[in-house]
Amino acid sequence: GPLEEVSIPFYFGWFLLSSVQDKVRCTSMDFLKTLDTLEAFKKHMIDFTGKAEKEVDLEQYFEAKGTLHCTTKFCDYGKAEGAKEYALKPTVKDFYGSTFELSLSALFVTPRTVGARVSLTEEQLLLWPDDAEKEAASVVPAAASLPLGSRAHVTLGCAEGVEPVQTGLDLLEILALQQEGQQGELVEEMELGSLTYYGEGRWLLSLREPICAPACFSSFYT
Ligand code: ACK
Secondary structure, three states, rough: HHHOOOOOEEEEEEOOOOHHHHHHHHHHHHEEEEEHHHHHHOOOOOOHOOOOOOOHHHHHHHHOOOEEEEEEEEOOOOOOOHHHHHOHHHHHHOOOEEEEEEEEEEEEEEEEEEEEEEEOOOOHOOOOOOOOOOOHHHHOOHHOOOOOOOOEEEEEEOOOOOOOOOHHHHHHHHHHHHHHOOOOEEEEEEEEEEEOOOOOOOEEEEEEEEEEEEEEEEEEEO
16 A cells, blocks of 8 residues: 555755865865966856856856755656665665765866765765666766766756756766876866866866765655
């Protein structure tokens, strides 16, 4: 009967504890502020504005999207493929409500999104769906051959009209370029780490010191 049915959430993921949410938001804002002032960024500003000469204020350009988290499985209340199987996995049940330490290893910016790359541990990968990268292959073909967990990220902001699902796709695109051997253009050593440009408005800052973010594995409804 209906009472025995599992209620499947909108998505499962790691939710950053509130103390670290502020830290991550501040780091991201600092990065955007600095990026905005770099000559190298100004040279490629057209990627963001579509017009030469026009200025962009990156801090205003992106809108924050709710509480900071790293999605493991997007379930859409059971409508997404594999949602029910994921919700019923023993590891998912066992770890539900546990706190983990996520390692945020890079920040990235594109004309669509700003996000943090999450480098998952072996244990964290137990909660990662086998098909998360393959599912993105219709949009980012090379994604299917990237290692498990490549898509793991925290969305920090989206440009107007852009949905947060885009953040993981933008990250996969950058990682696919790296895998193809495109090293990008090392732009500068910043205090936070080294900044690389991958063309078409794609910027990656590899953090000198990854941010350790305590996060609770849980789910989100509505
Ligand atoms: O920033 P995100 O990881 O991207 O967190 C949100 C969350 O689920 C609620 O919208 C992510 N999301 C949305 N649609 C999908 C999808 N089709 N595949 C994977 N993640 C998704 C979104």
